Amino acid sequence: MPAWKAIEQAEPEFAERVRRLFDAGRHKTIATLRADRSPRISGIECAFADGELRFGSMAGARKGADLRRDPRFALHGPTFHPEEGREGDWPGEAKIAGRAVPAGPVTTAETSEPPDGEMFVADITEVVLTHLNAEATRLVIESWTPEQGLRRVERE
Template identity: 70%
Template sequence: MTSWRDVESAVPEFAARVRTLFDAHRHKTIATVRADGAPRISGIESAFDDGELTFGSMPAARKGADLRRDPRFALHSATVDPAEGQEAQWPGEAKIAGRAVVSGEITEGPGGDLFRADITEVVHTHLDPGATLLVVEWWTPGQGLQRRERE
């Protein structure tokens, strides 16, 4: 089981950049697997809470049913377009993939299931300082931090 705390311990600067992107906006997008194997995209809120990445699902929501049946997920930060002429200031986008672990019930609001993430991959996609290359950095528990640049 790999928690957010583990990512922060392994690659603190990278984790801080990813967390900043996730914390910048309230709403994110999660991909789950439907019963027929097709992907499902849903809006979701998430939180970094005491070293864990957590998110919830309202009662009877399809994404919660998806995660209870097949815990694989991919979570995507909100994405903003780079300002024309200021592409080098674009913060990029972040993704976290893994398996959702049911960790209790949500007791506030409408209720539902609370999940914590068993993280298998963290990605930050951004531009190089000259805004001439796309930079993809990713971390996995087994391979550590890796980086690719593309024109």
């Protein structure tokens, strides 16, 4: 499965728009699967660095345990509501799904203390960008998968 750089190389303009939406706010939402396979939603921060999408989990956090047990995740960028009368200004929203690959401990200090948490790198299976068309009359869903590349659908 691809790292973020694969999407940047395959569809640079699409990747830039997705990244801009993710970078528009600090707090994102991640969905993981609990041990009983029911969904769990958690707040999270993430970063695009060196062609990868990275995110962490604090030591002892349930989302880290979820991802170690079942690496599937769905990550939703910050959301902004369309303003009535200014729907055309709505930037849309972005989502990324895939599998979390452990990438080592997270530490904030150079000490012999235990790690502050663990880092994960995303193997991406799908990227979705939802926004309005130029006239703000139709919903546009753009999605990228490694198998199908970039697709675009418009809905009334």
